[in-house]
Amino acid sequence: MSDRAPAPAAGAPSRTAVVIPAAGRGVRLGPGAPKALRALSGTPMLVHAVRAMAASRAVSLVVVVAPPDGAAEVRTLLDEHPLADLDVTRTDVVVVPGGATRQESVRLGLAALPDDVTAVLVHDAARPLVPVDTVDAVAAAVRDGAPAVVPALPLADTVKQVEPRTGEPEPVVATPERSLLRAVQTPQGFDRRTLVEAHEKVAVEGEGATDDAGLVERLGVQVVVVPGHEEAFKVTRPLDLVLAEAVLARRRANDGF
Numbered sequence: 366m367s368d369r370a371p372a373p374a375a376g377a378p379s380r381t382a383v384v385i386p387a388a389g390r391g392v393r394l395g396p397g398a399p400k401a402l403r404a405l406s407g408t409p410m411l412v413h414a415v416r417a418m419a420a421s422r423a424v425s426l427v428v429v430v431a432p433p434d435g436a437a438e439v440r441t442l443l444d445e446h447p448l449a450d451l452d453v454t455r456t457d458v459v460v461v462p463g464g465a466t467r468q469e470s471v472r473l474g475l476a477a478l479p480d481d482v483t484a485v486l487v488h489d490a491a492r493p494l495v496p497v498d499t500v501d502a503v504a505a506a507v508r509d510g511a512p513a514v515v516p517a518l519p520l521a522d523t524v525k526q527v528e529p530r531t532g533e534p535e536p537v538v539a540t541p542e543r544s545l546l547r548a549v550q551t552p553q554g555f556d557r558r559t560l561v562e563a564h565e566k567v568a569v570e571g572e573g574a575t576d577d578a579g580l581v582e583r584l585g586v587q588v589v590v591v592p593g594h595e596e597a598f599k600v601t602r603p604l605d606l607v608l609a610e611a612v613l614a615r616r617r618a619n620d621g622f
Contacts, residue, residue, distance in 0.1 A: 379481055379482070379483035379484070380425045380426065380479075380481050380482050380483070380484075381423050381424055381425065381482070381483075381484040381485070381486065381504050381507070381508070382424070382425065382426040382427070382428060382478050382482040382484075382485055382486070383418040383424055383426070383427045383428065383485070383486045383487070383488055383552060384428045384471055384475060384478075384485060384486070384487050384488070385411070385415065385418070385427060385428070385429050385430065385474075385487075385488050385489075385490050386430045386463060386467050386470040386471050386474065386487070386489075386490070387411050387414075387429055387430060387431060387432075387439065387463070387490040388430055388431060388432045388433065388435075388463030388464065388467075388470045400490070400491055400600070400601075401414070401490035401491065402439075402442065403600075403606070405493060405600070405606065405609050406610060406613045406614075408446065409442060409446075410490060410491060410493040410600060411429065411439070411442070411443075411490045411493075412442065412443065412446040413493030413494065414488060414489070414490045414491075414492065414493045415427055415429065415443065415448075415458060416448065417488075417494065417495050417496075417497065417500065418456075418486070418500060418552065419448050419456040419458070420497040420500070421497050421500040421501050421504060422455075422501075423500070423501060423504035423505070423508070424456055424486070424500070424504070425455060425456055426457045426459070426478070426479075426482065427456060427457070427458045427459075428458075428459050428460075428461060428474045428477050428478065429443065429458065429459070429460045429461075429490075430460075430461055430462075430463040430470040430473055430474040431460050431461070431462055431463055432462075432463060433462045433463055433464065433465075434462075436460050436461065436462045439460050443460065459477065461473055461474060461477045467575060468564065468569060471487055471564065471577060472564045474487075475557075475561055475564065478557070482557060483556070483558075484504065484507045484508060484554065484555070484556065484557060485554070485555050485556075485557045485560055486500070486503060486504060486507075486551075486552035486553065486554045486555075487551060487552060487553050487554075487555070487560075487577045488551045488552035488553075489551045489599060491599050491600045491601060492550065492551055492598065492600070493600065493609065494596045494597065494598075494609060494612050494613070495550070495551070495552065495594065495596065495597035496594050496596055496597070498594070499516050499550075499552075499592075499593060499594045499597055500552055502516065502591045502592065503515075503516055503552050503553070503554040503591060504554055506554060506589065506591050507554040511554075511556075511589050512555065512556045512559045512581070512586050512587070513553070513554070513555050513556070513560075513578055513581040513582075513586055513587070513588040513589070514553065514554040514555070514589055514590075514591055515549045515550070515551075515553045515588060515590055515591075516549070516551070516552070516553075516590070516591050516592065516593035516594070516597065517547035517549045517550060517590045517591075517592075517593045518547065518548045518550070518592075518594075518595065519543075519544075519546075519547060519548075520543050520546050520547070520548055522543075523540065523543055524540070524541050524543060524546060525537045525539075525540055526538050526539040526540070526541060548593070549576065549578070549590075549593075550593040550594075550597040550598075550599075551597070553576075553577050553578050555577065555581065559581060559584070559586055560577060560580075560581065562584065563577070563580035563581045563583070563584050563586075564580060566584065567583045567584065596612055
C-alpha cells in the first residue's frame with residue numbers, strides 16, 4: 366500500500382481527511398511499545414482508531430503520523446490489518462514520519478494532505494473506541510460551516526483550581542462552575558485553512574500543544590462543541606485498558622463488533 370496520498374482527480378469535490386498523531390511513547394502505560402501500538406483485544410489500539418475513522422462515510426483519507434523511526438513498522442502493522450477485512454475500501458490510509466512533539470506531528474500530517482482536502486479531523490490514537498456517530502457529528506458540523514469543532518461531555522465531578530505545590534498539600538484557589546465546563550474528546554474537526562494557519566502562527570513551548578482546538582482559539586477563532594460519547598475515552602493508564610476491553614466485549618456480545 367502506498368504512503369503517498371492519491372492526487373485529486375480533475376473536478377473532484379472537496380474531501381474530509383483525518384490526521385492521527387501516533388508518535389508518542391505513552392509513558393503512563395508503562396515501558397514497552399508506544400501507546401498507539403499496545404494491543405486491545407489482540408489488535409493494536411492504532412488499528413482500532415483507524416477503523417473507527419474509516420467507518421465514517423464522511424472520511425476518505427486517514428493520515429497516520431508514526432514515530433520518526435517507526436514509519437515502516439506502522440505501515441506493516443496496518444497492512445496486516447487491512448480495512449478490506451471490514452468491507453471498508455473507500456478510505457485510503459497513508460503513513461508519514463512524525464516529529465518530536467504532538468504539535469509537530471500534526472503539522473507534518475497536515476503537510477501530507479492532497480489539495481482537495483478542505484476539512485480535517487484530528488484524532489488521538491489513544492481513543493480507539495469512539496463511535497462512528499461522534500465522528501459523523503464532528504464532520505457534519507465542519508461541513509456546515511463551523512471552522513473548529515470539538516466533541517465533549519459535561520463533567521460529573523466537581524473541579525477545583527489549586528495553587529500547584531510539590532510534596533505538600535495544595536491550596537484551593539477557586540471552584541469553577543461545573544455546568545460551564547466540558548471534558549473535550551477527539552476527533553476534533555477543522556476547516557483545513559484555519560488549522561494550518563493555527564499551526565503556522567501559534568508556537569507553544571515545551572512539548573507543544575496537546576489540543577488543536579486550543580491553537581485555533583489563540584487565533585481568535587470560535588470553537589464550537591457537539592455532544593461527545595462516553596466510549597470515546599482516552600486510554601492512558603492500565604485501568605483504562607481494562608475498561609476498553611470491557612467495552613469491546615460488550616460490543617461483540619451485542620453488535621457482533
